[in-house]
Amino acid sequence: MRTSPPAPDDVAALQALHAGAVQAQQTLRTLLPDLHVETVAHIDSTNAELLRRARTGLCQPALLAALAQSAGRGRHGRPWVMVPQGSLAFSVGLPLQPVEWSGLSLVAGVALARALPPDVRLKWPNDLVWHARKLGGILIETVAAPGVAARYAVIGVGLNLATPALPPQAPLDALPPAGLHEVARACGQPPEDAGTWLARLAPALVQAVRRFETEGFAPWQASYGALDALAGLRVRISDGREGVADGVTADGALRLRTADGRVVPVQAGEVSVRPC
Numbered sequence: 001m002r003t004s005p006p007a008p009d010d011v012a013a014l015q016a017l018h019a020g021a022v023q024a025q026q027t028l029r030t031l032l033p034d035l036h037v038e039t040v041a042h043i044d045s046t047n048a049e050l051l052r053r054a055r056t057g058l059c060q061p062a063l064l065a066a067l068a069q070s071a072g073r074g075r076h077g078r079p080w081v082m083v084p085q086g087s088l089a090f091s092v093g094l095p096l097q098p099v100e101w102s103g104l105s106l107v108a109g110v111a112l113a114r115a116l117p118p119d120v121r122l123k124w125p126n127d128l129v130w131h132a133r134k135l136g137g138i139l140i141e142t143v144a145a146p147g148v149a150a151r152y153a154v155i156g157v158g159l160n161l162a163t164p165a166l167p168p169q170a171p172l173d174a175l176p177p178a179g180l181h182e183v184a185r186a187c188g189q190p191p192e193d194a195g196t197w198l199a200r201l202a203p204a205l206v207q208a209v210r211r212f213e214t215e216g217f218a219p220w221q222a223s224y225g226a227l228d229a230l231a232g233l234r235v236r237i238s239d240g241r242e243g244v245a246d247g248v249t250a251d252g253a254l255r256l257r258t259a260d261g262r263v264v265p266v267q268a269g270e271v272s273v274r275p276c
């Protein structure tokens with residue numbers, strides 16, 4: 001709990017973030033007229049908060065963004081640490097009833113990558129990368145929505161704006177981090193604040209997820225392929241399997257071409273790139 005008044009920088013940053021959320025709400029007013037938007041200075045985790053609300057029956061579409069998270073979480077129970085010098089963290093929550101859930105995180109990745117600078121790519125299943133460095137990630141969690149057939153899906157997005165220092169305990173096969181300000185500099189563009197990115201990314205994400213709900217992953221397969229950072233690389237899956245990454249299947253599994261020439265679908269796991 002905060003005991004001192006927010007610093008002026010926090011106030012300005014929160015206003016900018018809020019302006020981005022309101023702009024996203026405007027963009028989405030036809031698709032999601034009841035979208036609730038909220039921006040907070042501090043929270044444990046935007047994903048955790050929307051899931052808590054859904055469990056108590058608050059299942060309306062929501063966009064929640066935060067300047068700081070004390071318990072941000074990533075995939076596989078890992079912590080997600082925001083860069084204090086510049087970060088974007090938001091979650092979109094909405095009741096969802098897709099024909100098939102597989103591929104949702106890949107669709108979210110495609111939508112985000114398309115709204116980010118041109119060189120941003122996707123590392124299966126849901127890392128946003130730039131020149132083999134991690135810019136951000138996506139964490140999707142769902143909960144049963146009381147009284148309705150749909151589940152409530154919470155799609156959390158964390159993006160570095162500033163480039164984080166490499167943590168000393170980083171595993172050797174983890175991707176080194178990158179930040180969007182650095183990407184903008186490399187493209188000769190000025191850096192943009194978290195609110196500006198939120199206004200672009202949240203609508204792109206919601207529009208894609210709504211389309212996924214009715215059409216599934218298959219129409220996204222080619223778009224994913226065009227953004228696939230792993231295509232043609234030697235990879236190792238966290239379960240020990242190795243091979244060459246060969247795109248994704250029509251339901252979003254990673255196609256792994258093994259040494260004996262077979263292609264096996266990998267439904268889940270962590271992927272590390274091996275030296276050639």
Ligand SMILES: O=C(O)CCCC[C@@H]1SC[C@@H]2NC(=O)N[C@@H]21
Nearest residue numbers: 045047072073074075137156158
């Ligand atoms: O790369 C990953 O493992 C996914 C990271 C997802 C982090 C975001 S930040 C906003 C939302 N709230 C969380 O606690 N996690 C997601």
